[in-house]
Amino acid sequence: MELEYSFCAKYGEVGADGFFAIIGGGLDRINGPQLPVVIPSMAVVMRISVSPEEFQTDHRLRVELFDSCEQRLPLEVEFPVPHTSPIPGEAEREATFSCAICMSNLTFPVAGDYEFRISVDEQLLGITPLYIRLLAAQQEATT
Numbered sequence: 001m002e003l004e005y006s007f008c009a010k011y012g013e014v015g016a017d018g019f020f021a022i023i024g025g026g027l028d029r030i031n032g033p034q035l036p037v038v039i040p041s042m043a044v045v046m047r048i049s050v051s052p053e054e055f056q057t058d059h060r061l062r063v064e065l066f067d068s069c070e071q072r073l074p075l076e077v078e079f080p081v082p083h084t085s086p087i088p089g090e091a092e093r094e095a096t097f098s099c100a101i102c103m104s105n106l107t108f109p110v111a112g113d114y115e116f117r118i119s120v121d122e123q124l125l126g127i128t129p130l131y132i133r134l135l136a137a138q139q140e141a142t143t
Helices: 138-141
Strands: 002-014 020-027 029-032 037-050 062-067 073-078 097-109 112-120 123-134
Touching: 002 112, 002 123, 020 037, 020 097, 029 037, 037 112, 037 123, 062 097, 073 097
Parallel strands: 029 123
Antiparallel strands: 002 020, 002 037, 002 097, 037 097, 062 073, 062 112, 112 123
16 A cells, blocks of 8 residues: 555545545644644545555554654544455556545644654554644744
8 A cells, every 4th residue: 555645634525436625735834822732623634545456455544643752642543444346447456545534623732843644554654744833923922
């Protein structure tokens, strides 16, 4: 399996047809007014390609959130990857699986670098970075 892409958005969903809808996509940094920074709604949207050899095998997708000190935050999402069947006449073609992991009231205790680690069967496929910082006015008031 291979992570084709992943990104953060304010909101995301994937329909049964595989099309996704997002609002505020492409987030890679968030300016917070104070610590902790609480994000009311956020999604990690991704697409994973599945090779024909992996179609009928059970797999588990996991998304975890880590801070810059390698500490895992209290977010861990895990679920089975849906089984895929080859398309008639295209048995050698990879299939794709899209999903949006939606989260509410995600809390970042300190400013700095964070990353969503995306893995399948405990094999890291990729990382989606996110930088949290205080607004400039807040930073000046604390120094």
